Amino acid sequence: MNANGSFKSQQAPCGRVVDGELYEDHDDEVIVTQETIYACGCQSIQHEYHDGSVSKRIVRHDGTVLVDEMLSAE
Ligand SMILES: [Zn+2]
Structure with missing residues (x-):
C-alpha cells in the first residue's frame, strides 16, 4: 500500500x-x-467494490469497532 499523504491536527x-x-x-x-x-x-478503512458497493470500518485505538457497515450500490 502506498502512502498517499499525511495530515496534521485532524x-x-x-x-x-x-x-x-x-x-x-x-x-x-x-x-x-x-x-x-x-x-x-x-x-478508518474504506473499500469500494466493482458493483459500486462500499464498506466502511472504523476501529478505535483500543480495538473497539465503532463503525462496520456495507453500503450497497443503489
Ligand atoms: Zn484514537
Whole structure:
C-alpha cells in the first residue's frame, strides 16, 4: 500500500486531535482501498467494490469497532 499523504491536527474517531497518514491502494478484487491511520492508533478503512458497493470500518485505538457497515450500490 502506498502512502498517499499525511495530515496534521485532524479529529480521530476517539475524539483526540492528532496527526495521521492516508493510504490508498488499488487491486483486482477491490477497486479502491482507502485507509486512514491516526497517530493515536485509530483506523478508518474504506473499500469500494466493482458493483459500486462500499464498506466502511472504523476501529478505535483500543480495538473497539465503532463503525462496520456495507453500503450497497443503489
Ligand atoms: Zn484514537
